[in-house]
Amino acid sequence: PYLYYDPIQKKKMMMPEYGGDGKKEATVNAITPAIAFPGHLAPNGLLFYTGNKFPARYKNGAFIAFHGSWNRAPEPQAGYFVVFVPFENGKPATDKWEVFADNFSGGADKTKSGRADHRPCGLAQGPDGSIFVSDDSKGTIYKISYNK
Known part of the structure; x- marks a missing residue:
């Protein structure tokens, strides 16, 4: 790719390999993304929630499993969580996203070093509306439920 979208500047930027300097x-004529995430978070799973287990604001929104980084140096590694993006009329309702489930890495030290205990990979919705998160590091499957 010869360009990237900078979510901080909210601009399409030229890649360094093609003469970009972070300012150019x-x-x-490329499409601006509906929502953008920081680099190296590694989105692996996407689920549009259609259940009724969680509060109404989650209905038809997107859950995204971020596998996490291992090569973000010199920046600290990041990711290892599941985020939620609210949707309205089939599009993100805002350019903001929120962390929905966190601490898969096992702590700040493990996140920083890229030695996460667990790495979210896939998402599924159960028949009761619960959300399942798979981890491809230790082979764990988490069930997330909401009790009213």
């Missing part, structure tokens, strides 16, 4: 905007 790409002039190409």
Whole structure:
């Protein structure tokens, strides 16, 4: 790719390999993403929630499993969580996202070093509306429920 979208500047930027310097905007006619995430979080699973187990605000929203980084140096590693993006009329309701389930890494030290205990990979919705999160590091499957 010769351009990337910078979620902080909210601009399409030219890649360094093509003359970009972090300030030079790409002039190409490319689609602006509906929502953007920081680099190296590694989104692996996507689930549009259709159940009724959770509060109404989650209905038709997107859950995304972030596998986490291992090569983000010199920045600390990041990811290892599940986020939620609210949707309205088939599109993200905002450009903001929120962490829904966290601490898969096993703590800040493990996140920082990229030695996470668990790495969210896949998502599924159960027949009762619960959400299942798979971990491809230790082979664990988590069930997330909501008690009213």
